[in-house]
Amino acid sequence: MSDSEKKSFDGNVPEQITGAEAVLRSLIAEGINTIFGYPGGAIIPIYDHLLNFQDKIRHILARHEQGAAHAAQAYAMVTGKPGVCFTTSGPGATNLVTGIANAFLDSVPVIFITAQVVSGLIGTDAFQETDIIGISMPITKWNCQVKRAEDIPSAIARAFYIATTGRPGPVLLDITKDAQTEKMNFSYKKCTYIRSYHPHKPLKTKEIESAAILINHAERPLIMAGHGILISKAERELKELAEKTGIPVAVTLLGLSCFPTNHKLYVGLLGMHGNVGPNKLTNEADLIIAIGMRFDDRVTGDLMRYAQQAKIIHIEIDEAEINKNVNVDIEINNDAAEVLRYLIPIVNQNSHERWLREFRVCDKIEYDTVIKPEIKPKSGPIKMGEVVNAISELTQGSSIIVTDVGQNQMSVARYYKFTEPNTFVTSGGMGTMGFGLPASIGAKIGRPEKQVIAFLGDGGFQMTIQELGTILHYKIPVKLIILNNFFLGMVRQWQDMFFNKRYASTELVNPDFVKVAEGYNIPGKRVSTREELIPAINTMLNSESAYLLEVMVEKEGTVMPMVEPGASVSEVKIKK
């Protein structure tokens, strides 16, 4: 060990340190104690220094860079702190692309640090050189290549400031190998200002006052709450606004868990596989108050027939999202919590019992036609909703739930009764199959005190199945439920409904998942009958270690209701 490395243990910053050490000291200065990643040639100098900082930083070695990226994102989603992910140059960097894009579409702050070949070789097609700056430009909030050690602290400070403020998002720093080995004088100053970037805008009080007037006069108002509520930590304010005004609250997929599902004003999930009430009645509301959401096409259905009768108030921190998909009447380009705090005192106490009853009528129809047969079937094969509902009841809606993408995800979104904020981790905008397993690792590491349960399909599970190795390596006690229907279920559903039942490449031949898990020292069980289900779930929940429960579910299951592609939300189909 060199003298400078010895000194670093006393907490004193030695006069001259390498860029690699500066990376770690900068991250520590930002309060980071967990990093997900995968080493390789160009990033060895940084990994080498990790050994000297083991008391301050825990590094989780994934089994593939994509897994590290998803884990870092899930970590950020459940802790509210930015995730950090290290990879090497070339393939290490390109393997991140799906993970970066996923974090970008779902507004999650993740600092991706990729290594780059030595600066003299950039542009020469050197070994493991790739233009990750060019590649990641459209999928990062900001990215930057660092070629000198002395620029590392300020680049990291900037990265954290940009990733975590305004509408959060991933940033990428590409640090050349020579910048990592070069010596520099270290000092760290947090970034609090960038002259071309103003995430905090003065409160639009005039617009909020106009919004209050609309709210006070509305007879059929509907709140649509999105991910922005969770990001801005506005859950309490949302509840206060709803309770004072008596306005029903619907949520988007990423808004799930921002409002208690057992609240009397909660009317359910919006979107393609959302609840009947909020979809249908979107087209009967006279006022829509959209908070921290972006009118994604999966929420709006056909835009020409979307809420044409309603006035729309859009509270959204990202100005580019306002009037992008849906033209609104009042735009409030501010942070959700700040807006709500100003809005609540100036709206009238009110109730909308008659309007609320219309939702309950829809609920009743949906319950009788879809929900009851899905969650409480008397006979036939096990249904996905049934599994989700059982776990929801057994955990009283208080676990952290991670999903993959497809029918498993939609079943969870529909049937898990969330009661606490930031307990739902899913891939929304990007719809990334393979997200679930690595995300469950990140979630459990972020919130070790919580039960973390991942619902995975047999397709998505196999896209990142190598992360079972990470669970084995770090003994991460996540609970994995494979809802196995031997199909890519959601694609199959579309083939069934819109492609004449031509099931092109959606049937899977699967391995014995319980045996695979066993190879990774993860206990597991396969159940295929209703009688076995609850005891098996209990065994899983009570397991101290990780556990894999494979549930053989109905092959032909269909997630309903559905707003079919091209249809209007009011045409939400209840039965196939």
Next chain:
Amino acid sequence: MKKEFTLSIFTENRIGILNQITIIMTRRQINIESVTSSESAVKGIQLITLVVRTTDDMIRKVARQIEKIIDVVKVFVHNPEEIVYQEIALFKVSTKSLLTGDIIDHLVRSHNIRFLDITSEYMVIEKTGHKNEIIRLLNELEPFGILQYARSGRVAITKQVKELDAYLKEMDEILHNENEKEEFEMIK
């Protein structure tokens, strides 16, 4: 309906910024008709002028997305009637054919051109004006055999001085304050 818009985009002078802007245009399938880039009146701030054809609705969305880029300071969208603009073109034409054509007098008077270079082989003609004026000259010169032709992108100044001027002044003040405050170093 598609119309012509001129975008004045003020940015930090950072490598790759033009790329970030064009990515947004490409995603929306907007063709960039011309682009010029130079340092603005405010030191250290770059001015990129783009000319595009698209709809009112689209330009508004795209402008907001461009303004969202971290290193973009501000985007202004102008209709043609709101700006005074100019382009420059250079023509290299055979001296012999121009002299035989006996039209130099006509060219100078009706096109207000300048001669930048004259040799026994060729003449270099400079024409500044709007695109259609340049194209008119191009058409007129064509029969004489154009050896080379190059036209620049658009540069533009707003007629309504208030907005942009006030903004630039504000920028200048911010920059000034920052220098006093101990500026946050840009990464080169």
